[in-house]
Amino acid sequence: ALRAGLSLSLSGISMWSHDIGGFWNPDSFQPPDPTLYVRWAQFGLLSCHARFHGIREREPWHFGDKAVEVVREFARLRYRLLPYIYSLAREAEATGLPVVRPLVLEYPDDPVAPAVDYEYLLGPYLLVAPVMNEEGRCLVYLPPGIWYDWWSGERLQGPRHLRLEVPLERLPLYVREDSILAMAPEMEYVGQREWRPLTVDVRLSAGGETTVWSPEQPVRIAG
Structure with a gap:
C-alpha cells in the first residue's frame, strides 16, 4: 500500500488511503494477524484519512486488548493532529x-x-x-x-x-526542525468540540509562520 501510494502522490493524486487490516484475504477470508492489524492501524491513522474497512470485522476490539490500547492511543494522536x-x-x-x-x-x-x-x-x-x-x-x-x-x-x-x-x-x-505544529484538544470524533484552545509545538531555529485551517476560520501563527 505504501509504495503504491507514494507513486500516486508523485502522479497527481493528492489524497489517497487504504483499508486498515486489508479489505479481504482471498485465500482464507480470515482477519489479519493482531500484530499486523496494529501495525497497519498505526500507519493508517497517520495517513491522509483513516479507513477501518473490510469484508470481515476491522474494529480493534476484535483483535485483543493490546490492539484496543494501541489503536486508541494513535486515534487520539490523529484527532490532536486534525x-x-x-x-x-x-x-x-x-x-x-x-x-x-x-x-x-x-x-x-x-x-x-x-x-x-x-x-x-x-x-x-x-x-x-x-x-x-x-x-x-x-x-x-x-x-x-x-x-x-x-x-x-x-x-x-x-x-x-x-x-x-x-x-x-x-x-x-x-x-x-523549523516546524510549527498546531494541535487540537483531545476528542473522540470530528466535530465533537471546537479546535480550541490550540496547542502549538514550535521547533524553530529562526523565525517562521504558518496558517492553520479549521472548520471555523484560518489562524495565522508566527514564531
Whole structure:
C-alpha cells in the first residue's frame, strides 16, 4: 500500500488511503494477524484519512486488548493532529501537493531520497516510518537537517540511517526542525468540540509562520 501510494502522490493524486487490516484475504477470508492489524492501524491513522474497512470485522476490539490500547492511543494522536491534517487537505485542494509525500518531493537534492519507499512525510513536518514485520525491526532514513523523536524528544542530525527494534505500542515518528505544529484538544470524533484552545509545538531555529485551517476560520501563527 505504501509504495503504491507514494507513486500516486508523485502522479497527481493528492489524497489517497487504504483499508486498515486489508479489505479481504482471498485465500482464507480470515482477519489479519493482531500484530499486523496494529501495525497497519498505526500507519493508517497517520495517513491522509483513516479507513477501518473490510469484508470481515476491522474494529480493534476484535483483535485483543493490546490492539484496543494501541489503536486508541494513535486515534487520539490523529484527532490532536486534525488542525495539521485539515490544513494539509486545504493545501492539497488549492495546490495539488499531496498530503502523504515521498521524501524526494521535499528533498529533491538528496541523493538517497528517490530510493526511499518504506517511509513518508505527512505534510512537510512529520516523518512516519511504518513497521512492516512481526519482529518490529525497522529501517529509518532521516534526510538532511535536524529531527526530533516524537516520543522521546531526542534531537537527531540527518542525513543518517537508523536500524530500530520498535515495540508494538510505538511507531517511528519524527518532527522536522523549523516546524510549527498546531494541535487540537483531545476528542473522540470530528466535530465533537471546537479546535480550541490550540496547542502549538514550535521547533524553530529562526523565525517562521504558518496558517492553520479549521472548520471555523484560518489562524495565522508566527514564531
